[in-house]
Amino acid sequence: MTTTAPHPQAGAAPAAKRTKRELAEQAMRQSWFPVARIVDLDKPQRATLLGVDLVVYRSGDGTVAVQDRRCPHRGADLSAGAVHEKSIGCPYHGWQFGAADGACVRVPSLEDQSKIPPQAAIKTYPVQLKYGHVWTVLEDPIRDVYEVPYWEGVEWEWLAGDILDSAVGVAITVENFRDVAHFPFVHQVSMGPSPEVVEPLTPVREGLNVWMDRPLNASTGEWAEDGNAMMHYFCSAPGLASITYDYERLGKRVVAGFPSPVSYEEVKIFWGVANQVGYKGASLEECLRVEDMVYREDLSIVDGVFPREIPWDAEVQEFSVPADLFTLNYRRCFNELMTKVQG
Numbered sequence: 001m002t003t004t005a006p007h008p009q010a011g012a013a014p015a016a017k018r019t020k021r022e023l024a025e026q027a028m029r030q031s032w033f034p035v036a037r038i039v040d041l042d043k044p045q046r047a048t049l050l051g052v053d054l055v056v057y058r059s060g061d062g063t064v065a066v067q068d069r070r071c072p073h074r075g076a077d078l079s080a081g082a083v084h085e086k087s088i089g090c091p092y093h094g095w096q097f098g099a100a101d102g103a104c105v106r107v108p109s110l111e112d113q114s115k116i117p118p119q120a121a122i123k124t125y126p127v128q129l130k131y132g133h134v135w136t137v138l139e140d141p142i143r144d145v146y147e148v149p150y151w152e153g154v155e156w157e158w159l160a161g162d163i164l165d166s167a168v169g170v171a172i173t174v175e176n177f178r179d180v181a182h183f184p185f186v187h188q189v190s191m192g193p194s195p196e197v198v199e200p201l202t203p204v205r206e207g208l209n210v211w212m213d214r215p216l217n218a219s220t221g222e223w224a225e226d227g228n229a230m231m232h233y234f235c236s237a238p239g240l241a242s243i244t245y246d247y248e249r250l251g252k253r254v255v256a257g258f259p260s261p262v263s264y265e266e267v268k269i270f271w272g273v274a275n276q277v278g279y280k281g282a283s284l285e286e287c288l289r290v291e292d293m294v295y296r297e298d299l300s301i302v303d304g305v306f307p308r309e310i311p312w313d314a315e316v317q318e319f320s321v322p323a324d325l326f327t328l329n330y331r332r333c334f335n336e337l338m339t340k341v342q343g
């Protein structure tokens with residue numbers, strides 16, 4: 001009787017090559033996203049980032065915290081709890097967790113507080129406050145919160161828009177925001193008639209950023225009175241889409257969207273407008289009203305796009321034309337982001 005020697009390669013199977021979709025999701029777990037508006041921090045906010053349920057709040061001492069929302073005692077929702085000087089208290093049995101590090105600092109039912117289970121803690125995530133929003137990142141960041149060269153050296157006043165839900169992923173949302181061929185079909189009301197033919201585009205890409213200038217000639221839409229402007233388009237992977245308008249007569253204003261992935265195929269669109277201090281055009285509130293109209297026109301179409309995120313693994317076929325050059329370059333930015341988690 002003979003025995004079969006184990007095959008020399010038996011044992012651990014070689015690691016499966018990750019799909020681009022998996023790389024895209026991992027890259028987003030390591031990228032900063034907004035999870036709340038700063039103006040809403042008078043009470044704890046609920047957020048979900050790539051399936052992770054979070055609570056966002058400002059404690060009494062001013063610390064802004066992003067932490068796991070589930071209480072590790074019996075699972076209650078901490079966003080329904082009370083904020084204390086340095087902690088958040090669970091609404092169910094009152095356990096308190098420190099805003100700085102998530103450690104349990106008080107269990108009301110215990111006579112002796114030194115008996116608090118030492119492991120009882122909620123995970124605490126990094127926080128940055130920027131552009132009117134609270135930003136966080138789930139795992140080791142591979143990039144910083146977006147910086148836009150057109151915004152440097154200018155004093156801005158930001159106003160955050162109403163958070164919008166959309167049933168597509170981050171990349172589709174960014175592409176929609178910076179797509180140039182859909183205006184005459186989707187934005188007849190907000191923008192008035194726009195030409196269908198798109199002029200040759202000249203996007204520039206460097207690393208995770210792509211940008212492009214386009215002149216805006218005063219038209220008949222909501223902005224007809226503002227006169228001519230240069231539009232600076234700037235996108236950054238994974239989730240910044242922005243336009244900085246530089247008006248001949250009025251000064252500068254911004255509209256920027258920061259879609260944040262609730263899941264891989266679903267976003268909350270955090271967004272806002274900013275006016276240069278001293279801007280002579282419409283008020284921030286009026287800019288917000290018009291941009292909100294534009295967003296909602298988009299949502300009515302984009303919510304129906306399928307598959308619900310860019311087919312990174314070519315799971316469906318797409319065809320492109322020169323009018324897609326800017327968004328194709330944004331895809332290259334996203335691809336570059338994916339290479340940062342490939343190792």
Ligand code: FES
Pocket residue numbers: 071072073074075076090091092093094095
């Ligand atoms: S479930 Fe939170 S304190 Fe009991």
Ligand SMILES: [Fe+2]
Pocket residue numbers: 176177182186187294298
């Ligand atoms: Fe649009």
